[in-house]
Amino acid sequence: MSSTTTATPTTTQPHQSAPEENYLNCSSGFLSWFFTLDHKRIGIMYLVAIFAAFGLGGFFALALRTELAQAGQDIMDMNVYNQMFTLHGAIMVFLVIIPSIPAALGNFVLPIMLGAKDVAFPRLNLFSFHLYVVGAIFFVLTLMGGGLDTGWTFYTPYSTGHTDTMVTTAVLGAFILGFSSIFTGINFMVTIHKMRPQGMGFFNMPLFLWGMYATAVIQVLATPVLGITLLMLAIERNFGLGIFDPALGGDPVLFQHFFWFYSHPAVYIMILPGMAVISEIISVFSRKHIFGYKFIAISSIAIALFGFFVWGHHMFTSGQSTAMSTIFSAITFSVAVPSAIKIFNWMTTMYKGEIILKAPMVWALGFLWLFGIGGLTGLFLGTMNTDVYYHDTYFVVAHFHYVMVGGTLWAFFGGIYYWWPKITGKMYEEKPAIIASLVSLVGFNVLFFPQFFLGNMGMPRRYADYLPKYEFWHLVSTIGAYILLAGLLMVLWNLIRSLTSGGKAPQNPWGANTLEWHTPSPPPHTNFEADPPYAGDPYALDHWAWDPETQSYVHIAASEQELARVEGHDAL
Amino acid sequence: MLTHITAALASTLATVQDASQELTPGPHLFPDQASTTAAETDNVYLFIFWLCALAFVIIVAGTGYFVWKYRAREGHKAEKTATHDNVLEVTWTVIPTLLFGVMFWVGMKGYVGLKQAPADAYPIQVTAQKWNWKFTYPNGAESPELHVPVGRPVKLTMTSIDVLHSLFVPAFRVKQDVVPGRYTTLWFDAKDGVLKEGQDMVEYDLFCTEYCGEQHSAMITKVFVHEDESFAAWAEETANFIQNEPAYVAGQKQFLISGCNACHAVTDEAGTGPGLLQLSQLIKGGGSVDVTIGGAQQSVPADDNYLRESILNASAAIKVGYTNQMPLFQGQLSEEQLGVLMIYIKSLADENYRAESTLSQLEGGGEVEGTETDTDQGE
Numbered sequence: 001m002s003s004t005t006t007a008t009p010t011t012t013q014p015h016q017s018a019p020e021e022n023y024l025n026c027s028s029g030f031l032s033w034f035f036t037l038d039h040k041r042i043g044i045m046y047l048v049a050i051f052a053a054f055g056l057g058g059f060f061a062l063a064l065r066t067e068l069a070q071a072g073q074d075i076m077d078m079n080v081y082n083q084m085f086t087l088h089g090a091i092m093v094f095l096v097i098i099p100s101i102p103a104a105l106g107n108f109v110l111p112i113m114l115g116a117k118d119v120a121f122p123r124l125n126l127f128s129f130h131l132y133v134v135g136a137i138f139f140v141l142t143l144m145g146g147g148l149d150t151g152w153t154f155y156t157p158y159s160t161g162h163t164d165t166m167v168t169t170a171v172l173g174a175f176i177l178g179f180s181s182i183f184t185g186i187n188f189m190v191t192i193h194k195m196r197p198q199g200m201g202f203f204n205m206p207l208f209l210w211g212m213y214a215t216a217v218i219q220v221l222a223t224p225v226l227g228i229t230l231l232m233l234a235i236e237r238n239f240g241l242g243i244f245d246p247a248l249g250g251d252p253v254l255f256q257h258f259f260w261f262y263s264h265p266a267v268y269i270m271i272l273p274g275m276a277v278i279s280e281i282i283s284v285f286s287r288k289h290i291f292g293y294k295f296i297a298i299s300s301i302a303i304a305l306f307g308f309f310v311w312g313h314h315m316f317t318s319g320q321s322t323a324m325s326t327i328f329s330a331i332t333f334s335v336a337v338p339s340a341i342k343i344f345n346w347m348t349t350m351y352k353g354e355i356i357l358k359a360p361m362v363w364a365l366g367f368l369w370l371f372g373i374g375g376l377t378g379l380f381l382g383t384m385n386t387d388v389y390y391h392d393t394y395f396v397v398a399h400f401h402y403v404m405v406g407g408t409l410w411a412f413f414g415g416i417y418y419w420w421p422k423i424t425g426k427m428y429e430e431k432p433a434i435i436a437s438l439v440s441l442v443g444f445n446v447l448f449f450p451q452f453f454l455g456n457m458g459m460p461r462r463y464a465d466y467l468p469k470y471e472f473w474h475l476v477s478t479i480g481a482y483i484l485l486a487g488l489l490m491v492l493w494n495l496i497r498s499l500t501s502g503g504k505a506p507q508n509p510w511g512a513n514t515l516e517w518h519t520p521s522p523p524p525h526t527n528f529e530a531d532p533p534y535a536g537d538p539y540a541l542d543h544w545a546w547d548p549e550t551q552s553y554v555h556i557a558a559s560e561q562e563l564a565r566v567e568g569h570d571a572l
Numbered sequence: 573m574l575t576h577i578t579a580a581l582a583s584t585l586a587t588v589q590d591a592s593q594e595l596t597p598g599p600h601l602f603p604d605q606a607s608t609t610a611a612e613t614d615n616v617y618l619f620i621f622w623l624c625a626l627a628f629v630i631i632v633a634g635t636g637y638f639v640w641k642y643r644a645r646e647g648h649k650a651e652k653t654a655t656h657d658n659v660l661e662v663t664w665t666v667i668p669t670l671l672f673g674v675m676f677w678v679g680m681k682g683y684v685g686l687k688q689a690p691a692d693a694y695p696i697q698v699t700a701q702k703w704n705w706k707f708t709y710p711n712g713a714e715s716p717e718l719h720v721p722v723g724r725p726v727k728l729t730m731t732s733i734d735v736l737h738s739l740f741v742p743a744f745r746v747k748q749d750v751v752p753g754r755y756t757t758l759w760f761d762a763k764d765g766v767l768k769e770g771q772d773m774v775e776y777d778l779f780c781t782e783y784c785g786e787q788h789s790a791m792i793t794k795v796f797v798h799e800d801e802s803f804a805a806w807a808e809e810t811a812n813f814i815q816n817e818p819a820y821v822a823g824q825k826q827f828l829i830s831g832c833n834a835c836h837a838v839t840d841e842a843g844t845g846p847g848l849l850q851l852s853q854l855i856k857g858g859g860s861v862d863v864t865i866g867g868a869q870q871s872v873p874a875d876d877n878y879l880r881e882s883i884l885n886a887s888a889a890i891k892v893g894y895t896n897q898m899p900l901f902q903g904q905l906s907e908e909q910l911g912v913l914m915i916y917i918k919s920l921a922d923e924n925y926r927a928e929s930t931l932s933q934l935e936g937g938g939e940v941e942g943t944e945t946d947t948d949q950g951e
Contacts, residue, residue, distance in 0.1 A: 392747070
């Protein structure tokens with residue numbers, strides 16, 4: 001064989017082009033989708049639903065940011081504003097961020113990464129999706145029937161006895177959505193436990209699956225507590241049973257304990273999947289084996305575990321005792337350590353790598369910056385006396401948007417771009433995708449960084465109107481909101497365009513080694529045409545070499561790996 | 573048991589009181605360090621800030637450097653390095669852990685200091701409601717704004733009569749939720765340095781910072797820090813304002829103290845509650861009001877009894893077109909307070925109630941000069 005800069009494919013690897021029949025076209029019609037048992041179709045339906053919910057939640061955000069651009073009640077009165085921030089929060093938390101990566105990406109990718117045909121319980125999976133739809137309907141009913149003005153946190157006694165809005169409908173919707181989350185968690189845990197292929201022990205599986213697993217543990221253990229709490233809220237509100245309202249003999253701070261016992265682990269449900277995606281992207285687009293595999297894997301479990309013991313850091317000013325606050329603060333710092341470990345391991349993965357700046361990597365790098373700020377600003381809030389100042393101010397609002405949007409949403413888009421060729425069989429256009437990500441990055445920072453300043457200045461949150469001295473930074477923040485909107489619209493356009501006029505996606509455009517890249521794009525209905533290949537090390541990227549003719553990575557045998565390593569180079 | 577341990581710990585870690593009485597501006601857009609504990613909070617902030625700035629630079633500059641130096645290009649390949657290094661892992665685990673330990677410690681120390689009011693603190697009661705604050709002073713004075721003497725600890729004992737609120741004074745760096753059904757406390761010491769040469773009073777913002785419904789963002793008032801003499805004079809005058817002022821003027825003050833202005837304009841303007849000018853006119857002219865009693869609509873005479881019941885037990889008869897939002901003032905108002913309130917409301921339309929003195933009234937009117945009906949609904 002002549003010495004070339006590319007490697008010729010061997011006969012043992014699957015062919016490059018997508019087969020005629022795949023999971024998208026093997027059956028058609030609404031019923032074949034809405035009652036499918038195919039995890040891939042369920043993932044797509046979740047993706048569409050989550051995008052729709054994101055648009056709705058985003059609309060409320062733009063409305064409230066537009067109102068806040070100037071002091072005074074400009075386009076809405078206080079009652080409407082209070083509804084805007086409540087609905088924005090409730091929709092984003094329950095209908096978008098919590099389901100996002102597990103439901104839309106996890107559902108699609110997880111079984112294929114395990115070389116399996118589907119999840120352990122496909123019917124339960126469909127049921128999870130239907131529960132999501134029913135929960136979403138309850139939120140729509142909430143909107144149509146008078147809205148909600150309690151804040152997404154539903155604090156009592158305001159929510160049980162001081163508002164006429166659709167509280168019961170909304171908490172029932174959240175209750176139902178909770179079961180969607182629980183069942184997905186059960187499904188993923190069992191699938192990972194029982195359906196790993198030969199040779200894939202826990203410590204051989206991709207880090208994406210470690211993230212899904214840790215998330216599933218939290219979903220199963222924490223969500224029921226929220227369910228019961230919301231049920232108690234509904235009972236007090238409708239039947240006057242005194243649990244939280246002192247006028248009925250209850251304790252309002254008790255509600256906070258119950259609520260945050262779930263809602264703090266919930267934020268780890270939000271971020272662990274994001275971190276899981278980042279682990280995959282950074283390795284593949286640095287063309288290097290992930291660094292510190294064991295530490296990253298264990299850190300996911302550590303975060304999930306410690307995350308259950310810190311809920312009181314939301315309550316330092318609630319009237320909670322000094323002793324309790326002290327314990328919660330101390331444990332809160334313990335959760336920060338594993339997150340720091342991950343960041344250092346990702347950076348070391350990039351060291352001496354070959355950095356390919358395609359869209360998934362641009363989102364992942366954005367994640368490092370934004371989650372970096374978000375995580376670091378959490379330190380001010382875990383520290384007890386600075387939290388006394390910052391609690392319920394805009395500093396908190398900025399912090400959680402940096403971690404939930406800059407963290408989870410950025411990782412979500414990174415994952416969408418990363419797995420887009422596999423899911424759709426289409427390639428998106430790279431340059432517009434990168435520009436969209438960068439515009440979003442600029443917009444996001446202009447939108448939220450000034451909110452740290454507002455927090456320092458003492459601006460409280462959930463304020464429909466504010467003193468004139470806060471106006472400048474609010475105006476800047478609103479401008480950022482519109483820049484972010486532009487960026488996200490560009491993302492949407494870029495993705496939709498790829499469906500209509502994108503190029504055909506090869507089997508492995510990125511040169512990754514996890515099992516989903518060992519099957520065509522898009523995959524057949526049963527995920528693999530024949531038996532799935534042997535799993536091996538998910539981060540052994542030197543099994544793949546770049547082939548300029550097909551503009552994709554091709555699988556090479558061991559002897560050729562050596563040749564490719566010396567002479568070849570990867571996609572630029 | 574745990575509380576006792578923490579309290580013992582606290583007494584051995586005496587709060588770092590700000591010995592310098594100078595007024596220092598806060599760093600990074602924080603307000604002035606107007607209390608004796610503000611500097612400690614700000615110093616912990618700065619400590620964390622510089623550590624975070626360092627970490628951020630390491631992360632962003634480090635990543636940026638790697639992206640540039642190892643960017644994919646002709647002739648550049650990834651190098652196979654080690655895939656794990658336990659020494660590295662332990663190092664970057666231990667160092668952050670130690671730094672976090674220090675952060676936790678200084679934060680805890682500061683917090684304990686914020687929780688432990690000095691024994692000789694000047695006590696003020698706080699009652700929060702939707703959507704105003706009422707401060708009650710040792711001599712019985714009440715006011716919708718917080719007045720405090722400078723240079724001594726002040727302790728607020730707080731409760732709410734309806735939903736959760738939270739009292740926040742940024743300049744003092746203090747915050748505490750105000751909970752219905754129990755008391756919570758908060759203390760601060762406004763430094764002597766806040767009063768400049770010749771100044772006998774200075775003011776700071778006080779916010780409600782726990783969402784409490786429609787006018788949460790209007791539940792803002794001020795903290796007035798006084799020299800001792802100025803504070804004493806204010807407290808005396810305020811405690812006796814009902815005896816010392818013409819009834820309708822006293823009633824206007826009581827209107828603000830009881831927070832009526834949060835929902836009721838004294839014009840025809842409708843807010844959460846009806847504007848009171850129309851009711852005043854109906855009372856004067858002997859008209860009637862359409863209300864809902866027990867679900868059924870009725871027309872009732874607009875007289876003193878209706879006005880009294882509307883204040884003490886509003887839920888008994890709700891004016892048509894409004895919802896049952898008004899707190900019950902039964903037991904919250906003395907007869908004198910109720911009396912001057914009613915006189916004030918009647919005075920809106922009826923000049924007969926607006927007299928400064930009996931003689932001037934008999935001789936034909938005479939409002940107190942310079943008195944304005946304060947219809948400010950808050951910012």
